[in-house]
Amino acid sequence: MKVIESSKAPAAIGPYSQGIDTGSLVFTAGQLPINPADGVMPADPAAQARQCMENLKAVLEAAGSGLNKMVKVTIFLQNLEHFGAVNEVYAGYFLGVFPARSCVQVARLPKDALVEIEAVAIK
Secondary structure, X not given: XXXXXXXXXXXXXXXXXXEEEOOOEEEEOOEOOOOXXXXXXXXXXXXXXXXXXXXXXXXXXXXXXOHHHEEEEEEEEOOHHHHHHHHHHHHOOOOOOOOEEEEEEOOOOHHHOXXXXXXXXXX
8 A cells, every 4th residue: 555645736634645556546535626836725616626626637647547547436515506517627527438426415625615526546
């Protein structure tokens, strides 16, 4: 098991790793929509979804994987009314084959984010 860290994704804000590489699978922590360059979080759900996906991409690439190798994704939304906007952004990151996915509304996310996304990917 190997800890994955990328400076191209926001640092963990608690006692967890950005990702874990098991050798054949990569498990990411939930990625908040924080820009790692300046620590800023966009205001609208579509921009937050885009930043979450870019952060996921950075963690997965640091592990030798990528968005195209994701097999399971979980999206956490503060409000399911944002489902359409998030879906539109999310769909733009794939060419034909989508990973299995769950999307749930939660009462609250860290730093009052509107979106958080985690994934499991193959190497």
